[in-house]
Amino acid sequence: MGRTLAEKVWHNHVVRSAEGEPDLLYIDLHLVHEVTSPQAFDGLRGADRPVRRPDLTVATEDHNIPTIDVDKPIADPVSRAQVEALRTNCAEFGVPLYSLGNVEQGIVHVVGPQMGLTQPGMTIVCGDSHTSTHGAFGALAFGIGTSEVEHVLATQTLPLKPFKTMAINVEGDLPEGVSAKDIILAVIAKIGTGGGQGYVLEYRGSAIRGLSMEGRMTVCNMSIEAGARAGMIAPDQTTFDYVQGREKAPNGQEWDDAVAYWKTLFTDDDAEFDAVVDIDASTLTPFVTWGTNPGQGLPLSASVPSPDDATDDVDRVAIERALEYMDLTPGTPLRDVAVDTVFIGSCTNGRIEDLRVAADILQGRKVKEGMRLMVVPGSARVRLQAESEGLDQVFLEAGGEWRGAGCSMCLGMNPDKLTPGERSASTSNRNFEGRQGPGGRTHLVSPAVAASTAVTGHLSSPADLA
């Protein structure tokens, strides 16, 4: 029997396999950031162990940093101590680090692909659940905890039980104005936040093939919100074209060798998935979340659901709690939900293509009075690219804020936060209670819906703009 894409990549990285034990898998690239690494480096120090492969390891500062006044010392002493711990650890263990102010700094999942470090067929890990992003290149990429970070630093391997595989077939033409974000929000709403547990998802079908690399990264990024540690897309010419010429991409004969290998990375016709989900792309519309987990989403044209729609008691309680937290009334059209802040950024939607979509909508328009629009590029290079295209001026002239690169308002651990009760439309990935700041209320949306919402003041798509 043939193999799936995930099984091929797995098979090519098995260092050791023994009955009754997990496989020992080699890790090609280990991405590191300040939040989940300090205890791991402490562990190495305590056991007098070196980093086995600092040349397969790279660090950046992203979660805990401000996105304004980045040339000044970090104001919060606890945040500053954590960032300084990363700098000390990287210097001591020989790990390359892109610090605040360096042109390569940015969100770890934006930096890897843009440097060309993320390539097809690799195994990639990071102490961050959105490592699934890199699966867009046909890499097996997943988030790990701090004990596993220490394990990879010490051994460049991880003991792992094989995953099951799930095909997500998205066939058909995406309607105008429907994006990668809408695809993945629809997938999560369909299979639930636990639907992917134990699986690697492989996104397939004509609608996926038609996406740019940025769009594919958005889809794979949120695999974890469906419970799957990893999501993958088979590499094709779109992938090769994106990688070619980047700083860390192979050149000359090595490029030809690499492409020849990458072309073997697809699911064989006679391979079998453990589960299959079919989605008709032509039926998709702009999607938004109404609740407090990413599975609680609906088309923008729908209304806030009622606990009476629940399938069981557990679901009923979950809907009741979510409606209370979100301060929403069943039956309210989602388009009528008024928003205070729009956040465009994150490892989900902080790439140049996302900013172009938002700028295209905001060109010649104004942010509704009383609303806040924050635009945060995913990396320093994305920021420079956007500025060279004049996108920053579009956001500023519309009345928005243009900031430095980082995780920013995606998670409430840096100065960019919602205040209690404040409601956002956010291009990020998690609408958990308090995720964007204690008491904050989050609606997950695409960049196009975010920009449209900034203009109207309530959840909107570009079709709603005059």
Added chain:
Amino acid sequence: MEPFIRHTGTAAPLRRSNVDTDQIIPAEYLKRITRDGFEDGLFSAWRKDPDFVLNRPEYQGVSILVAGPDFGTGSSREHAVWALQNYGFCVVLSSRFADIFRGNSGKGGLLTAQVAQSVIEELWTLIEADPSLQVTVDLDARTVRAGDLTADFEVDDYVRWRLLEGLDDIGITLQHSDAISEFEERRPSFAPLTQ
């Protein structure tokens, strides 16, 4: 790591599904660079409510958490495991755990025991009727016992063995250093380097 064979203690009912790691420990608390002191951040938003289960006098001193389905979803932060352990929890019971959280728990010595949702419901009823009820989670026998209830739980065989023996993963892997070196010699030359 200390071996984990069985644990007996009182238990708290957490009647919520999809308890994500942002609820277990919000990002604000992740700035620390140590592995301890995270108990203050455990469920910090919910603990502002005086009626929250962990604030009630009858559930002080609990060491077992009985939670709804899909416990530990979201962020990979291992601080969620440390926060539960720092607070005093040794075991979490749920009908379904998120993969990364479950893996992190196994590394850190927190037992995540998976039982049917019907067992969770029975346990909720028992420990709400008698919060002082002693609950025993026996990793060796893979059973949970409380009053007249005895139920089997699921745990990964390899994780169970490691917990029973109290073994350190890195030490086990380093015994295979030669195999790792041999693999490294076979890696393609086009694979990227970070420096």
